[in-house]
Amino acid sequence: MGLPLEGVRILSLAHQYPGPYATMLLSDLGADVVLVERPDGGDPARAFSGFHAALARGKRSVALDLKHSDGVSAFQQMCRKADALLEGFRPGVMDRLGLGAQRLSQVNPDLIYVSISGYGQTGPYRDRPGHDLTYQAEAGMLYEHLPPAPVPAPPSLALGDLAAGLFAAQAVLLGLFQRHRGGGGCHLDVSMMDSMVSMLAVHIGPVANRTGPAGFPYEPGYGVFGTADGHYLALGVAHEDHFWRRLCEVTDMSADSALSSPQRFEQHERLTRQLAAALKTRPRQEWVRILSAADIPFGEVRGLAEQPGSAQVAARQMVVRDTETGHLYVRQPLTVDGTRPGPRGGVPALGEHTAEVLAAAGLAPERIGALLESGTAGQFERAEACEVPR
Numbered sequence: 550m551g552l553p554l555e556g557v558r559i560l561s562l563a564h565q566y567p568g569p570y571a572t573m574l575l576s577d578l579g580a581d582v583v584l585v586e587r588p589d590g591g592d593p594a595r596a597f598s599g600f601h602a603a604l605a606r607g608k609r610s611v612a613l614d615l616k617h618s619d620g621v622s623a624f625q626q627m628c629r630k631a632d633a634l635l636e637g638f639r640p641g642v643m644d645r646l647g648l649g650a651q652r653l654s655q656v657n658p659d660l661i662y663v664s665i666s667g668y669g670q671t672g673p674y675r676d677r678p679g680h681d682l683t684y685q686a687e688a689g690m691l692y693e694h695l696p697p698a699p700v701p702a703p704p705s706l707a708l709g710d711l712a713a714g715l716f717a718a719q720a721v722l723l724g725l726f727q728r729h730r731g732g733g734g735c736h737l738d739v740s741m742m743d744s745m746v747s748m749l750a751v752h753i754g755p756v757a758n759r760t761g762p763a764g765f766p767y768e769p770g771y772g773v774f775g776t777a778d779g780h781y782l783a784l785g786v787a788h789e790d791h792f793w794r795r796l797c798e799v800t801d802m803s804a805d806s807a808l809s810s811p812q813r814f815e816q817h818e819r820l821t822r823q824l825a826a827a828l829k830t831r832p833r834q835e836w837v838r839i840l841s842a843a844d845i846p847f848g849e850v851r852g853l854a855e856q857p858g859s860a861q862v863a864a865r866q867m868v869v870r871d872t873e874t875g876h877l878y879v880r881q882p883l884t885v886d887g888t889r890p891g892p893r894g895g896v897p898a899l900g901e902h903t904a905e906v907l908a909a910a911g912l913a914p915e916r917i918g919a920l921l922e923s924g925t926a927g928q929f930e931r932a933e934a935c936e937v938p939r
Contacts, residue, residue: 552579563637564592569604570714576607577881577891588612588927591899607893612900612927627910633661650736661724669740684709688745712744769820780833785846800827900927
């Protein structure tokens, strides 16, 4: 049995982070993802080799100048045999190139056209430039840092990029499903800001409707605490009285074990101090043993370098090593019939697959040669093999 998306061809003009993350997920699941990049440098993310490699493995690369009419014509030919196209330009750019959704729907009526942008294809902000931090600010993601709180540092996790990437992958699957039902192609509009506003539903809703506080209020037993050996543990007791009672038993806080959730909120500061003091009395691994035996929700606070060696990560086969280069890749998170697909290959050089992709799209050898000779297309070699066993 093949992979779920085997036979699906996706062209990607969506660079940087959201589009590459979306197409990484789809590539691992079997899609043939073709990156279409500028001949003079390609995706700007190539300047950051570790970042680019984490997202580009398993894809093919075509170097094509879309500011040249011959490049546009060649790309349109590629679209005839494609299932989906992802683009990440500001609204209007693809139309100016002659590659807008309406134009390409004439080239291929079944094409699933996914546009990824900061603010979407409509609205007063649609033409604004920006990056993840600016979209997080506008979406309300930084609401906990409003004045008089101190000015926050930029978040380490690019939530807007990741959320848009997840919704873009969903958009491709939605388009495929609609087409399967006889609906033909479609144009899907993915906004980074919209994606985060959607994720904030349980924060915005209660505040906008004045029905309660934003999000899910935390109890004293829900937080990060230090241990005797200088490590951290995260406790996850959230409104469950039975977990609270067990936590009180193992931390010598039995006098507080009968407190209800509302009572625990009222005494939040005192209880948090007591828990912090109790957890400081033993080293992390001793608490791991105690909390595990008592069936209390907890987690060890781990660094990024620890993840490949994590027993759970290893058991779930989330990280795979390239046997030729030793490079580690993080896989997409879905298992299919008990197996985890991907990665399906190494990192392509810029334009490594230009000639073969253009030939498969139906361009004659002499036309491909002319594109390469003029510099409208580029064909380059990979510096080193980077194949991952399939």
